[in-house]
Amino acid sequence: MSGNWMSSTALTTESAEPGIPQRVYPTGMILTLGAILMFFMALFSAWVVRKGLSTSPLEAPISLPWRLLSLNTALLFASSGALEASRRFLRAGDTAKFRIWWCAATILGVAFLVGQFEAWRELEGQGIYFASNPDASFFFLFTGAHALHLIGGIAGLLIIALKPLRQLTRNTATRIAAIYWHFLTLIWASIFLLLIFAK
């Protein structure tokens, strides 16, 4: 008997687990995206079902700030592009350019968020709030949920830029950050298209 069962410990401050291969991180990230996808699909499904089941008289459609939303969309796509450019430089070994483009991507992401806040402010200026009517609720819900996930993404980008992660190589870390980021860009594109077709 090799000792009391409570003696199996691994200190949380220990260095990287030697036996954990790098390939688990992209796999884990893709699985996370699966969960996040189902979350957004639930919101989408809720929107479709509620619209069909609602017995309320015709709800006033809200007018969205399209110019601002289109600009934001462009910003987010630009940030994805910047992120990919940054990774290309990392693969080529050009650390300086990698950092510049990584920062550019982060800044564009922040710009997108600022734009989103502006869009919400514009709606609130028109007297349209979260609970004003179900269409407004869903707009704020979709954009809000996406923004929250993006904030997490920005935090990830900053962490990778500022501090090397113990368990992950830089290649792995940038790869999973990019997967997450591009996924959120796709989610935004889908939300944007949904808003267009819902008009």
Added chain:
Amino acid sequence: MSARGAARLFSTDHKVIGLQYLFLSLIAVTTGMILSLLMRYHLAWPAGRLPFITGGIMTPEQYLALVTMHGTIMVFFVLTTAPQNAFGTYFLPLQIGAREMAFPVLNMLGFWLTSAAFIVLLAAFFVQGGAPISGWTAYPPLSGLGDITGPGEGMGQTLWIVSILIFCVASVISSINFIATTIEMRASGMKMMRMPLTVWAWFITSILILLSFSVLLAAGVLLLLDRSFGTSFFVPAGLVVTGQLQSHSGGSPLLWQHLFWFFGHPEVYIAILPGMGVTSQLLSNFSRKPVFGYPAMVVTLSAIGVLGFSVWGHHMFVSGMSPYSGFTFSVLTMSIAVPSAAKTFNWIGTLWGGKIQFRTPMLFALGFVSIFITGGLSGIFLAQPAVDNMLHATYFVVAHLHLVMGVAAIFGVFAATYYWFPKMFGRVMNETLGKLHFWLTFAGAYAIFVPMHFLGIAGGIRRYADDSGAAYLVGLQPLHAFMTVAAFCTAAVQLIFFWNFFASMKSGAPATPNPWDATTLEWAVPSPPPPDNFGSTKITVYRGPYEYSVPGAPADFIPQNLPPTTTGDGGFPA
């Protein structure tokens, strides 16, 4: 707390975390059981007095609060936690030959989030208004409007929702860990068709968790928004509650059901699949025979997973005026019976002709099969829409769900506990007490739930605190009393298990590394396993997981990692 103590408490070792989950689920099941005993007491003796209730007699709302919390605690903190998170976290890496899980820190985080969720849930008992009364399914508008709809629907319901949201995050994190570990961290030679069926069960269950809990998270967020931010996702227009017209409009209660049951159906399979995996493992081990039809067992596990989602769709899927739609609905709903029946057939096939050893883990595995069949039978009735019309919301449903989830699934947990206790603690549980525990619980479970079917057919309505006012049920009140006495007795019997568990942990006979002469990898390491599981040995797997009684082999079992040259089996390719 010392640094060492903190390191142990927040350990990222999957074995420690597995045990932490196990102890959490033991606390949860004790709590849930006490709540159910309070319910059963009131049902048998509605005028009976209880010391800690103001006024002495339980009110219907208090009864509903018990119903809600009992269901929530049992479904989430026992049935999702023990079979999957407790035993899976402990034994998945061992059984696939891995040193650790893919994400040890996330693993630890998952446990502590689950614990936090449990504490938040229990807090609902202690806030103003008490625990929520909307059931474990929390249907709006009852749950969507705040305390105006009833006691417990204020802070209590909010805490319930927050608890579930935390639990969703914890579950999704842990499922990511399980799936990534199973895909990426198998030892050399551990091909997917050589994985033990327990691993397959945990794997498929993790996929179900990943996909369904995300949707529950969304639903919970929407409900919280309806309650606290005035939105109307679920609350329709024109509701008058206690004389007050509510200002909501545009929502649909059916939307909640749509979202909730997308989670709810897979959830019952999440609760049972690990038990099926354990049963396959144990029936094989204690019959000294390979699992009959291993590939079919893998396919059926996957099929149950897939169909678990699809069945949800069929409950809500109304194809319109077609006269055939009801038939299609019914047939497709019952289609999930096919893989389950196939599994049962294969379990019997595994036992057939085996040298059966009636040890305690085996008894619970056999009990699982028995109760799964019994409980499953009543499911067939409920699958017919016409019959379900009559039996819906009666005690027939309660009896059915408790047999499959409350008894069969728990038997799976008991089986796993008795089976893996030697490995986890390096000691052996008392066999006599184990057998006593089994037989008394087996008898007790049937004593509680078989009569309940008849109560349901007679029209006994679930969730009612007191049947004694209904003239057509007065004659059946003795049945309530019988079930309550049986419940109390069966609950008392569990003390035997608790005594056995904790006493053996401290002073049971020392265990050999492989007391059951089993083939899977966890038995190839000392009991308990060292921190890095396999030490410096590189694990290679040469054969499938159930090579028992192989003709010509020197022993009646061949461990998965034994090199072929020493066993004379030429390294079976399976």
Added chain:
Amino acid sequence: MKKLAIIATICIAILAMAAPHAAGQGCAMCYQNAAASGAKGQEALRHGIMILLIPALALFGGIVAAIYRRDNFSQ
């Protein structure tokens, strides 16, 4: 042939006997509520179901495919 007949009979017998929770707890209620929600509601529910079901099944298949592809790897 006889063996097959015996196996088939046992299969059907067990099929008829052993089926689990095929019905959810809200079975008849869901179905009837859905049936009562009018044509627009039913269509919305159908679409809503597909929106959840298709990604879920696709992800399920994808993950099982992933483990299939990872087979035969060595550390």
